[in-house]
Amino acid sequence: MPIPVPVLRLPRGPDGCSRGFNPNSARFRALHGEQAAVQGARAALRLRYLRALAAARGRPARFCLHAGVGVDAVFGAADVDAVAFQVDALQTPLGVQAAALLRCTDVLAFSFLLA
Incomplete structure (x- = not known):
């Protein structure tokens, strides 16, 4: 017999039909923008490292x-x-x-x- 698993439901968003984060909220945009900036910086550093190895x-x-x-x-x-x-x-x-x-x-x- 399968064991029942509880389902976690996220609260409804501000538009009434979506669940989770509102992509238009200031918090969501700040978190997403921060992650994109960090990822961009890491990609630039990785590229510089690989170019330095190739030149060496x-x-x-x-x-x-x-x-x-x-x-x-x-x-x-x-x-x-x-x-x-x-x-x-x-x-x-x-x-x-x-x-x-x-x-x-x-x-x-x-x-x-x-x-």
Whole structure:
């Protein structure tokens, strides 16, 4: 036997037939406008980040890691979630690696070198 589930009914709107928020109310417009502004700002920042990553491809970079270790490499790419950097020609104190992944949690800072 199915268990009855209560139904939540929203109050009627100002026009008498709609339920929920009135899209013409000042509060609804303010909340919607605020969310649109935040979303627009986030989209602009994301676009700038992706363009910076695209421009950085193939440039020499210096990475500062934990324990004061600094390594030089050629910047390759970063994954979508910014979990790792892909680099080429990684120069470590132990030698040169042709290609490597640097975890973002291990990187304290990085900068691009003038070529």
